Structures are given as C-alpha cells and as structure tokens.
Amino acid sequence: MTDEQDPLADSIRRKRKRREQWLREGERPMGRNLALIGALGWLVIVPTLAGLFAGRWLDERAGGGIFWTAALLFAGVALGGWLAWNRIGQER
Template sequence: MTDDKDPLPGSVRRHRERRERWAREGERPMGRNLALIGALGWLVIMPTLAGLFAGRWLDERAGGGIFWTAALLFAGVALGGWLAWNRIEQER
C-alpha cells in the first residue's frame, strides 16, 4: 500500500545515493571547502560594492537622495546571490 505522493521513498533513495558517493569519493579536502567559502564571499561582495559605488555616483550626479544607491545596492546583492547559487550548483 504505497502512496505515489509519499516523499519517503525518494528521500531514502537520495540518502542512500549520498552515502554511496561518500563511500566512493570520501570527504572533500578542507582546503577546497575553504576556497569555496572565499570564492562565495567575493562573488557576493563584489557586485554589492559595485552597485553601491555606482549608485552613490549616480545619486551625486542627480542632485542627492538615495534612489540609485538603494536600487543598485539591491541589484548587486541579488546578482551576487545568484552568482553564489550558481557556483554552489557547479560544486554539486
């Protein structure tokens, strides 16, 4: 009496596959994990800072306010998050 909507068999299968892959390949080296953390930091920070500085420059040219700073800061954070997400997916 199995239900097609039951997530348990899929979860058990994924857990078994992960365990088998770990037994074959072992754990990733600590240096590789640290390098990934550093790369993710740069992938998020650089677009954020670029958006911040470009926004400040545009706001100074437009006569004050924070419209462009806020908009481009948000866009930089969104871009950085998307880049980090893609990098994590590549590592899988």
Template sequence: MTKKPSEPPTTDPLIKEIRKHRSRREKWLREGDMSVGRRLAQIGVLGWIFVVPTLAGLFFGRWLDALFGTGIFWSAPMMLLGLCIGGWTAWKWMNAR
C-alpha cells in the same frame, strides 16, 4: 575489462538526477572528501561572489547620485540590485558543483 552499455539520452528529470547522483558518488569514491583548505577556499569564493556585485551596485548608485545630485536616491536600489545579482550568481555557483 567490461564495457558499459551506452545509455540512451532521455528527458526524464528523475533519470537525469539519478545519473547525476551516481556520477557524484563515483567521483567521491575515486577522489574522497575535500580537504579543509579546499572547503575554506570555496567558502571564501562564495563570500566574494556576494560582496563584489553588492559593492559594485553601491558604487554605481553613489556615482549616479553624485552625477544627478539626488542624495541617496540611486544608492539603495543599485545596492539591492547588486545583492540580487550576487545572490543569483552564488546560487548558480553552488548548484553547479
């Protein structure tokens, strides 16, 4: 059994990306491709990551409109805020994988 030399910590972004790529490749060689079911589950989760904050923003905006009697003044900005939060969350979730 060979012992891997310890790698010194570095702040160079290129070296970090190379190490990340190498670890992903080693994982792929070890585990293989994901199943179709797992890929569909990830797509479903990604959809819910968008939908839930958007609907929550719309619900909160409608509640504020009903509370203040402002028609649809708060609905659109709150829905847009929810969409932005959902997009940011989805982006972070996709890049964490």
C-alpha cells in the same frame, strides 16, 4: 501510493545514493571547502560594492538623495546571491 510517489522512499533512495558516493569518493578536502567559502564571499561582495559605488556616483550627479544608491545596492546583492547560488550548484 506507488513506491515512485512515496516521498519517504524517495528520501531514503537519495540518502543511500549520497552515502554510496561518499564511500566511493571520500570527504572533500578542507582546503577545497575553504576555497569555496572565499569564492562565495567575493561573488557576493563585488557586485554589491559595485552597485553601491555606481549608485553613489549617480546620486551625486543627480543632485543628492539615495534613490540610485538603494536601487543599485539591491541589484548588486541580488546579482551576488544569484552568482553564489549558481556556484554552489556547480559544486554539486
């Protein structure tokens, strides 16, 4: 097995790179971390609530049941998770 294919060597290389970056840039400020947590919360909750309210509205118009509420709630959670995932990816 060559050094390029060795998962242990790759892991050590990544850890060394992260450590060098940390020594160069330092630790992220607490305020920036808190802002990211707040942004992630809004990114998840807004599409979830929008799906919930739109689903309730459609279900009331369709004559009851929870078909649209459940479907759009799930879609809102999925969209919020995707948006949060992309936001975390931007921070890296």
